[in-house]
Amino acid sequence: MIKQKALLFDATQCVGCGECYSACKEKNHNPETSSDYLKDHLSANTFTVLEEYKVKDKSNNELDVFTRKMCMHCQEPTCVSVCPVGAFTKTEFGPVIYDGDKCLGCRYCMQACPHKVPRYQWNKTNPVVRKCTMCYDRVSKGLPTACSEACATGATLFGDRDELIIEAKKRISENPDTYYPEVYGLEDEAGGTNVLVLSPVPFDQLGFSQLPKQPLPTLTKQAMDKIPGVVGVGGVLLTGMYWLTKRKNQIAKEENKKNN
């Protein structure tokens, strides 16, 4: 079995240098979108951003924390589930990729993504959805992602998902005072992600979405599963009803005749 690849982002290690941001821009040939990378936001030309948050740590000290935002490459991706033409694919080794040639442009992926990631080319006449691909082309050749390669402090690590989980848990247990004692994306965030996050504070303080535990596609699946039943039962009921009421009308007609 192919081992799933993942990224581990450790917010306690990030100094906010912006090398990941630049490396991502360069790798994806995306044009410059902001003079200050800390103020940029995800867009059709920006697949990852660095954000700065002022938070309070456990002993109530002011803390400057940098965090990255990007596609989380969900274990059970909502975008893959909702796309009517299957333009999104969860690849076997982790990255979630998109095929613009299949896309209709319904933007259900954007509406549905719990991490609010996919972006659109609103100013194009033949627009596509754009987002981080976890450097699918590089990763499939055995290379790390551009952002992890560029990271000097080791805040962004690339590797096998299960090994990164072990590493993340090790960091928490070795430095329980530094970390909020959970790994974002392990499994509690709508089934987990292939981008794992460690943080000194609860994740919502760094702008990560609080999600239900169950993978979101199960919500629509419950409704979709009822379709064969509706068709079967509906067909039988309607045919039966047609036959019954027709017969009733006939009998009524005959009785009318008799009475006259």
Place this chain on the structure above:
Amino acid sequence: MKAFNLPKITFWRAVAVIIVMTGLYSTFLRFSTGLQQTALKDSFPWGLWIGFDVLCGVGLAAGGFTICAVTHIFNIKQFKPLTKPAILTAFLGYVLVVVGLLMDLGKPWNIWHAIIMWNFNSVMFEVAWCVMLYTTVLFLEFVPVVLERFKLYTLQNILKKVSVPIYILGIILSTLHQSSLGSLFLIIPTKMSPLWYSSLLPVYFYLSAISVGFAMIIFEAFLSARAFDKELELNLLSKIGFISVIVLGINFALKMIDLTFSNKWGYLAQLDQASLLYILEALVGVIIPFFMLTSKKVRENKKWLYIASCMIVGGFIFNRLNVSITAVSNGTGIFYFPSFNEISITLMLVVLGMWAFRLIVKNFPVFNEPVRS
């Protein structure tokens, strides 16, 4: 030979022409410069075109399948005079939904991809197929009227033989996609106001579609009676009004039970923008018309029946816009108001629909008695 007369310029004709011209210009802008002509953005990707043109369009066209069920499956033949106009409105409604969708899709020329690229997990995929098939069904249901006009009786007889399976298919397809339009929102629990989000959304969408389908039949009957100077079948319409309001009441009761069991009354008590809109929707779209139409006196009165059915239609539109815009705006904290182009294209579609209805009714035997005009 009849002499050719230029159409008279009346106030409403002038308004209609201006709306269509503006809409065409907006359409030109939309296709020449992309969706930046809308107020849509990455954080708010679905707006008026999905909320009104698609969700309301499909719902308001529900009269086509509900009246078919009444006359052809339950065989209550007295309602037959209402079926043909209802089927025509439904057919035109679905054509407009598809046109509205073509405006909204980023790559409308790829719309046929849904036919060959399948994703059985996607509610959108199911809706696409149902709309496609049901529009065909509506065409088959209406085409006998066209065949009669051209005296093609052999073809008409062939269609008559398969009419019952076609009606049944139409009802099943409608049940599926009317409810699935609600299922579209099941996957965004974290992005919607809890007042509107519910695992019962597909049930609410289905029941409200049935209710508004009947209300639309009343609404159209009044408009047609006025426009074509024909008699109103008031006794039939008040019965239809009664069915509509009973389904409306069942739907509302379900919602209230749901609010109670999921402990959501607290959100209503907040009296913020979302809760006030929720209360207004319930009051104007459900509670008032419910009390009006359950009273025999009111529903057998021409004027009040018309007003009540207008309220049901208005409440329905309000509900769909609340689910797709208010609830999402409240859940994500993102403000959205449609752009001029979104509004003008929507208005153009409405005018084109009314114009097409008028044109077809004048030239084909849609109403049982011939139209005098």
